[in-house]
Amino acid sequence: MLNNYLKVYWLGNLVFLLNIILLLFLLSYQFMHFAKFPIREIKVVGQYQHLDADQVGMISDRFVKGNFFSLDLYSAKEAFTKLPWIRKVSLKRVWPDRLEVFVEEHQVIGRWGAIALVNENGEIFHGASDEDLPLFFGPEGTETYIALEYKKMQSILDKKQLKIAQVSLSPRYTWDIRTTNNMKIILSKDNIEESLSRFMAQYDNILASVKRIGSADLRYPNGFAIKKSTEPNQKIDSGERPLI
Template sequence: MWNKPQLMNWIANFLFATAVVMMLYILLYAVVHLPIFPLREVKVEGHLSHVTHEQISLIIEKHLKGNFFTLNLERTRDAFEKLPWARKVSVRRRWPDQIDVVIEEHEVLARWGDIALVNTYGEIFHAASDASLPVFYGPGDGVAEVSKGYGVYNAILNQAHMKIEQVTLSPRRSWEIKTDKGMLIALGRVDMESRLTRFVKSYISTLHQLELNLRYADLRYPNGFAVRKPGNML
């Protein structure tokens, strides 16, 4: 090897280049860690109804460590996304000394049994709420399906001045809804939307006028339905 000057020159150049790169890295590392790039402002934006100023201040105090360059944006985002009402969070640097945080809150749609809440995207999240909300029941993989069905069926019932208080989807995908009038409606597994539409039209034109105080409606018939008032079947 010592008799090969070209190889020796290549090795020398490689070692020199490596040393230069390492020196530049060390210099850059030292510069970005100097106290001349302090983080002076954290700007938090978003339509925030549930995320509090106290929660934001606590996260800033506990998790925002480092200066403008060394702050870990991914860890900062993760810290904010752990807030119960935070659905999505974006974090970015703004030169020369600011961090911008944008928080998208969950918009609550319903309760998932008594264990969680459901947002308008059909996603489960865990937070506290004292709002009066409809209640969804169903299999674990049916949250989005129940949320979508709720929107469709509630819009139909609104035509009869009713709204849904409870939706149940069985493991076999059979639907049952309870209205704010105290009526339980069995929709079945097929043609749910058309069956409910037919029932609502009859309810508006006839059944409501009779003031029957209906408690149950079985719509699982191909060409009709059965209704029941307290103590009777019509």
């Protein structure tokens, strides 16, 4: 008799507890999906040049749905990530009515042929740019390698105020570098920085002798082969691909 009473007592308590949990769930659901607590402000945080108010407004209208609690951050983040110049993005709710969008844009350093742009990490992305950027050519999968080597080579050439216009890497990993004054530099896959630094150390002496350098083949272990240019220095046409 006592056991039956205890069973009924505990069963009643359990049913009561379940009802309380269900009630709390329904109340919280209604609270979170009620038409109050709208997102009234979207604040973009970070250094950016290519993200504009129209793009933010478009994403806000299409993907920032719901209120402060029910907003689907994943969908909004995906929408921002698909914008042309956006590399990384993160979103954060700020009470009571603000959405903060932290953006990192691609920092462009060159063009991958005529189809895309390359950022400083060697990642290809698609976007419009009217900057005078160097052209990169190479086998598929070498984008990162080329971008990193380009930055090293340009750093060395900066000492003589030379700028790279084109970088081409052959399937055999021979480098063809064209500067903006139409000088051709050929490098092997080995000792790239050492060979280029050695050439730059003698650059002024060579230039004093030949006046205009047409090409410099730096693939020799202890020197280089120089060809004099017979053409006036002209800026290279970045629309043409150099051949190796």
